Amino acid sequence: MVAEATPEVPGPLASLGEQFSQEELRSSARILIMLSLGVNRRMGFAALLRLSHCAKGSLSYHLKQLEEAGLLRVSTVFTLGGPRVVAEITEKGRERYSGLIDELQRLPVGREAPQSVPS
Amino acid sequence: MNEGSGPGGSGDSDYTDLRALARRFLAFERGFLRRQWAAYYAIWACAVTGYFLVPFLLSFTSFAALSATAHYLIFAGVDAVLTIAALIVSVLIWGHAERTFDVRSAVDGRPSLTSYRNLLRIAIILALVVGIVTVSTRSDLASYLLGDALLLVLSLFLLLHLRRAFRPIPVEGWLAVTAFVGAIACSYGSLLLFDYPLGHEIAWFAAVVVWLGCAAYSRFGVPDEAEGS
Numbered sequence: 001m002v003a004e005a006t007p008e009v010p011g012p013l014a015s016l017g018e019q020f021s022q023e024e025l026r027s028s029a030r031i032l033i034m035l036s037l038g039v040n041r042r043m044g045f046a047a048l049l050r051l052s053h054c055a056k057g058s059l060s061y062h063l064k065q066l067e068e069a070g071l072l073r074v075s076t077v078f079t080l081g082g083p084r085v086v087a088e089i090t091e092k093g094r095e096r097y098s099g100l101i102d103e104l105q106r107l108p109v110g111r112e113a114p115q116s117v118p119s
Numbered sequence: 120m121n122e123g124s125g126p127g128g129s130g131d132s133d134y135t136d137l138r139a140l141a142r143r144f145l146a147f148e149r150g151f152l153r154r155q156w157a158a159y160y161a162i163w164a165c166a167v168t169g170y171f172l173v174p175f176l177l178s179f180t181s182f183a184a185l186s187a188t189a190h191y192l193i194f195a196g197v198d199a200v201l202t203i204a205a206l207i208v209s210v211l212i213w214g215h216a217e218r219t220f221d222v223r224s225a226v227d228g229r230p231s232l233t234s235y236r237n238l239l240r241i242a243i244i245l246a247l248v249v250g251i252v253t254v255s256t257r258s259d260l261a262s263y264l265l266g267d268a269l270l271l272v273l274s275l276f277l278l279l280h281l282r283r284a285f286r287p288i289p290v291e292g293w294l295a296v297t298a299f300v301g302a303i304a305c306s307y308g309s310l311l312l313f314d315y316p317l318g319h320e321i322a323w324f325a326a327v328v329v330w331l332g333c334a335a336y337s338r339f340g341v342p343d344e345a346e347g348s
Contacts, residue, residue, distance in 0.1 A: 028136050035144045039218040040151070051147045104137055104225040 024069035029054055030062050031100070037072055037089040038097030045085040063087055071096055141226045148219055150341055152284050153291070157338035159212045160295055163273075164330035166205040167323055170266075173197045202248050213240065213276075216284035223286065247273060263310055263319055267303045274299040289341075291333040298333075302326035 025031055029052045036043055036051055043051075049059055066072045071093035076083050089097065173194055250269040274296060281292040302322040309318020 028140055031137065031140050032144055035141060035222065036148070039144075039148060039215065039222060047151065051144070100137070101221055101225045104141055104222075105228065107138060107228070 024065055024071060025096070025100075027062060027065075029058070030066055033062060033066060033087070034071065034089075034093065034097055034100060037087060037093065038101070042086055042088040045087070048087065066093070138226055141222055145219070145223060145226065148222075149285060149289075152215065152219060153289055153337050153341045155212060155215065156281075156284070156292070157334040158208055159277075159334075160291070160330045160337065161334035162205045162208045164327045164334065166201040167270075167327050167330075169201040170198060171320060171323060199248070206244055206248065209276075210240070210244065213280050216280040220283035243272065243276065260310060264307065267306050267319075270299070271303050274303065289337070291337045295330055295333045298326040298329035 025034070032052050033048060036048065045059070048054075048063075049056065052059055052062070054062065063072070063074050066087075067074050069092075070090060073088045073090055075086060075088070077086055078084075177190060177194060247269055250265070277299065278296050281288045281296065285292060302325065305322035305325075306319040309322065
C-alpha cells in the first residue's frame with residue numbers, strides 16, 4: 001500500500017493559513033477593519049462603513065465578532081456633532097495586527113488574485 | 120478573493136486576498152491621512168506665529184516693566200508650551216505615517232526599520248525642543264540663524280514623513296515643504312546678504328499663511344475620490 005503524498009505548504013503560507021483558520025479573521029471585511037484599526041488605533045463607524053463598503057448591519061456583525069474575540073472595543077462617545085460609535089483596537093488586537101503585517105511581509109511578492117482590488 | 124465572498128460578506132478569506140486588501144486599505148487611508156495632516160500644518164503655523172508674536176507682545180509697556188528674568192521665563196515658557204504642543208501633534212501624526220509605511224512596506228515585501236526610528240525620533244525631538252526654546256529667548260543674529268537651522272531639520276522631518284505616509288506626496292504636502300524651505304532660504308538671505316531682519320519675519324509670515332491654506336485644503340478640500348472607494 002502506498003501512502004498518499006501530502007503537498008508541502010511553504011512556511012509563510014502555512015502560518016497565514018493558521019491566522020485565517022481563526023474564525024474572527026475569516027472575512028475580508030474583518031481583515032480590512034483590523035488593518036485599519038492597527039494603523040489608526042481608533043475609528044468611527046462611519047469611516048469603517050466607507051472603508052469596508054458593508055451595510056450597517058453587516059458592519060455591526062463584523063465588529064461584534066471582532067469584539068467577542070477581544071480584538072477591539074466598541075463604544076459610544078459624545079462629540080460636538082452628537083454621539084458617535086467608535087471602535088478601538090485592544091492589546092490582543094495589536095498583536096493580531098502585527099501578525100497580519102508579518103505574514104503580509106513574508107508572502108511571496110506576486111502571489112495575489114488576478115482581480116486584486118474588490119470593488 | 121474567493122468567489123462570492125465580497126467585502127461586505129462574511130465569507131472565507133485566503134492568502135491571495137491579503138495583499139489586495141492591504142492595497143485597498145492604503146488607497147482608503149490616503150484620503151483619511153490627508154485630512155489628519157491638516158492638524159500638523161495648522162499647529163506648526165500657530166507655533167511659528169507664537170514665536171514671533173510673543174516678543175512683540177512682551178515689548179508692550181506693561182510687560183516692559185517686568186524684570187529681565189521674568190521676561191525670560193515668560194518667553195521661554197510660552198515657547199516651550201507652543202513647541203511641545205506642536206511636537207505632540209507631530210509625533211501622533213508621524214506615528215500614523217510610520218504605521219502606514221509599515222503596511223506599504225509589507226505590501227511591497229520590503230523590510231521596515233522599526234528598531235532604529237524610535238531612538239532617532241526621540242533624539243531629534245529633544246534636540247528640537249531644547250534648541251528652539253533656547254534660541255527663541257535670544258534676539259541676536261546667531262540665534263535667528265540657529266533657529267532657522269533647527270526649523271530646517273523639522274522641514275526635512277516633514278518631508279521624510281510625508282514620503283512615508285503618501286505615495287505620491289499630495290499637492291498640499293509639497294506646498295507646505297516648499298513654503299517651509301522657502302521661508303528658511305529667504306530668512307537666511309535677508310539676514311546674511313541684505314542685513315534686513317524684517318525679511319526674516321516677512322518670510323515666516325508668508326510660510327504661515329501657506330501652511331494655514333494647506334491645513335484648510337487638506338481638511339475641507341480633499342475630494343472624496345481620494346479615499347479610493
